[in-house]
Amino acid sequence: MTAMNDQQVTPVVLGSGANAYGLVRSLRDAGIRPVVADEHRGPVFFSRLVAERWLLPSLKEEATVAGALAARLARLGTQAFVIPTNEPWVNILNRHRHELGPRVHLPLASPEVVDLTLRKSAMHRWCLGHGVAQPETMVFEPGRDWEALLDWAEARLPVIIKPDTKGLGDEALGFPTAEFHSASQLRQWGRGWSPAGPPCTILAQRFLRAPGVTLSAWQGYRSPGGSLFMAGISKLRSRPPRLGGCATAWVFSAGEASRQTAVHFLETLDYSGFFDLEFLIRPGDEPPVFIELNPRPGMPNYIATIMGLNLPLLGLAHCRDQGPRTSRIVTGRPGCWVDMISDPILALSGATAGGRRWTLRQWLASLRPGPLVDAHANWRDPLVFLAACARLGLLGLAHLGKTRRE
Numbered sequence: 001m002t003a004m005n006d007q008q009v010t011p012v013v014l015g016s017g018a019n020a021y022g023l024v025r026s027l028r029d030a031g032i033r034p035v036v037a038d039e040h041r042g043p044v045f046f047s048r049l050v051a052e053r054w055l056l057p058s059l060k061e062e063a064t065v066a067g068a069l070a071a072r073l074a075r076l077g078t079q080a081f082v083i084p085t086n087e088p089w090v091n092i093l094n095r096h097r098h099e100l101g102p103r104v105h106l107p108l109a110s111p112e113v114v115d116l117t118l119r120k121s122a123m124h125r126w127c128l129g130h131g132v133a134q135p136e137t138m139v140f141e142p143g144r145d146w147e148a149l150l151d152w153a154e155a156r157l158p159v160i161i162k163p164d165t166k167g168l169g170d171e172a173l174g175f176p177t178a179e180f181h182s183a184s185q186l187r188q189w190g191r192g193w194s195p196a197g198p199p200c201t202i203l204a205q206r207f208l209r210a211p212g213v214t215l216s217a218w219q220g221y222r223s224p225g226g227s228l229f230m231a232g233i234s235k236l237r238s239r240p241p242r243l244g245g246c247a248t249a250w251v252f253s254a255g256e257a258s259r260q261t262a263v264h265f266l267e268t269l270d271y272s273g274f275f276d277l278e279f280l281i282r283p284g285d286e287p288p289v290f291i292e293l294n295p296r297p298g299m300p301n302y303i304a305t306i307m308g309l310n311l312p313l314l315g316l317a318h319c320r321d322q323g324p325r326t327s328r329i330v331t332g333r334p335g336c337w338v339d340m341i342s343d344p345i346l347a348l349s350g351a352t353a354g355g356r357r358w359t360l361r362q363w364l365a366s367l368r369p370g371p372l373v374d375a376h377a378n379w380r381d382p383l384v385f386l387a388a389c390a391r392l393g394l395l396g397l398a399h400l401g402k403t404r405r406e
Contacts, residue, residue: 008078009105009320010035010051011312014093015070015085016042018375019287019338021384022302023083023312024049029305030313035076037069043376043391046383052363059088059167065094073104079102081319083274083312084296087118088164094118105319107221107273109295117271118294120203121164127290130268134290135160135205135280146197149204150190154183156206157312161189164201167293172199179207188213212283215291216254218262219301220312223318224272225325229311231304232331233260234281236366237347237358247287248343250300252307255281259329261288269293276301299375300337306373307333334370340377341385 011027011034013020020036021044027034028049036044037054046051054072056067069092073080082104084090091107094114100106108114116122121139126132136156140149153159158181163170180186220230232254258279265277276298279288297311304311307330315321347366350357358366376388 009081009316010049010076010078011316012037012073012076012082013044013050013085014045014082014089016040017085017299018043018388019297019299019301020044020085020377021047022300022305023297023300025378026305026310026312029058030310031237032313032316036071039065043384043387046387047381048383049068049381059092062092062095065098066092070096070100073100078103081316082106083315084108086296087168087294088372090114090295091118091168107315107319109272113269113271114295116269117293118168119164119201120162120292121201123204123290126269130204132265132290133287135340136168137203137205139164139201140197141201142197142199144197146190147191148197149197149202150186153180153204154186156204157181157183157186158207159186160205160207160210162203162205164203170200170202173202177185181405208280208282208289214281215278216258216281216288217250217278217298217300218254218258219276219298219304219311220309221274221315221318222266222272222313223323225318226267226327227318227325228263228266228327228329229304229309229314230262230275230277230329231307231309232262232329233300233303233337236336237343248346249336249338249366250303252303252333252337254331257281258288259331260292261327262315265290265293274301274315286398302373303335306335306371307331335373336367336370337373337375338367341375341376341389 001323013023013034013036015039016036024034024044024047033051035052036050037056039056039059056068059065084093094108094111097106100187116126124137127134138152139147158179160177160179162177163173218230218232222228233250233251236249236251258281261279262277274297278291280286280291309330314323344363347358347363375387
């Protein structure tokens with residue numbers, strides 16, 4: 001796409017969940033009211049901080065929703081800077097980018113790189129070819145030997161099972177990730193798919209569990225010219241809600257080894273656009289272990305703005321060929337990002353990695369020191385938090401009904 005130097009540019013955020021709200025808050029902090037578009041009325045549709053709300057067809061109807069988006073963008077009256085917040089949107093923009101017209105700027109890498117990042121099995125093979133450390137992994141594809149995958153996983157317990165993609169034909173699996181700590185648990189799940197196995201590609205990975213192992217992530221934006229802006233954070237409590245929503249809590253800190261690995265990784269891949277890049281950090285001198293690269297802003301992307309990097313504003317400036325050419329990386333600041341709807345429930349109930357049950361005092365103490373940023377709660381925008389609570393409650397009721405039927 002060509003640079004947009006002289007004309008007005010309207011940010012259009014595709015999605016209405018927590019990561020979309022982070023972008024909306026960042027842009028509003030800069031005095032910009034973006035457009036929000038999605039296939040359903042998520043919490044951000046109730047925000048006072050947006051200029052317009054576009055309800056579009058289902059993302060499963062790829063050609064239809066791409067056409068509807070193109071028509072909306074054509075009627076916008078300005079240039080558009082379109083930011084996808086989930087993988088189905090990334091896939092649609094990547095496959096239909098030429099249909100959107102010359103007035104639309106997409107913060108995406110090349111089509112080949114986007115296709116690579118959308119599939120974990122492809123990224124696994126890329127990492128093998130480029131010497132990037134990753135968990136011991138086995139890939140299962142439909143038609144392969146399902147029992148061989150279960151035997152492999154049982155010999156390496158605990159393991160994590162995850163679909164190859166997020167929302168691109170893998171819905172039948174029923175979860176974004178699942179941990180299995182016992183052979184009986186694994187085999188009970190596996191028998192539900194026997195003898196052929198799931199109808200989608202999955203990855204089984206040995207779960208790295210040891211004292212001092214932490215999950216670090218980089219929320220960032222890399223311009224087509226190679227300028228890199230990213231904020232390093234670390235996960236305070238593992239295991240996100242099974243009903244969807246947000247990763248539970250992050251602190252504003254990531255180490256030097258993770259920073260160096262992230263910079264080298266993005267340069268080698270020749271990546272551009274927004275990203276959420278995750279590594280497991282092990283004690284000692286062992287290299288960080290690659291977990292995943294999400295080719296869109298992550299759930300806690302508003303952290304970067306709190307730490308001094310307004311990523312959507314930086315992306316918007318670069319699309320107008322006015323962005324800074326000097327990279328900037330921040331980490332090691334006091335502060336915590338949290339989802340007040342789910343995090344206290346998960347922490348106090350013990351639904352975290354290792355089954356640790358937090359007391360209320362321990363949970364409150366874990367959120368200090370520094371500023372506290374909530375995924376949805378914003379005193380200027382109370383309906384977003386209420387809508388997020390209602391959404392989680394409805395998901396919970398649906399999950400309970402499904403469990404009872406089974």
